[in-house]
Amino acid sequence: MEFDYKSRRWKKKRIKILRRDGFLCQECKRYGKRVEAVTVHHIKHASEYPELAYKDDNLVSLCSACHNRMHPEKAAAGKKY
Numbered sequence: 475m476e477f478d479y480k481s482r483r484w485k486k487k488r489i490k491i492l493r494r495d496g497f498l499c500q501e502c503k504r505y506g507k508r509v510e511a512v513t514v515h516h517i518k519h520a521s522e523y524p525e526l527a528y529k530d531d532n533l534v535s536l537c538s539a540c541h542n543r544m545h546p547e548k549a550a551a552g553k554k555y
């Protein structure tokens with residue numbers, strides 16, 4: 475089953491994770507850059523690990539550039555999330 479990114483539960487979770495991460499991209503932060511995060515990414519993909527979809531430690535805030543890098547398969551398919 476596809477993960478529902480439009481669900482209310484996810485929207486609330488997403489804000490919680492962004493707030494935890496200070497609204498900064500955690501990947502850029504590793505390189506000392508402060509870039510606003512726009513996406514919350516599943517480290518283990520929600521489609522393969524639905525049981526981890528709402529686990530805080532499986533979620534990380536990223537900017538769109540870093541997020542696209544995490545998803546070569548989606549970029550190739552022309553999808554974005």
Ligand SMILES: [Zn+2]
Nearest residue numbers: 499502537540
């Ligand atoms: Zn980034």
Ligand SMILES: [Zn+2]
Nearest residue numbers: 514515516555
């Ligand atoms: Zn992602």
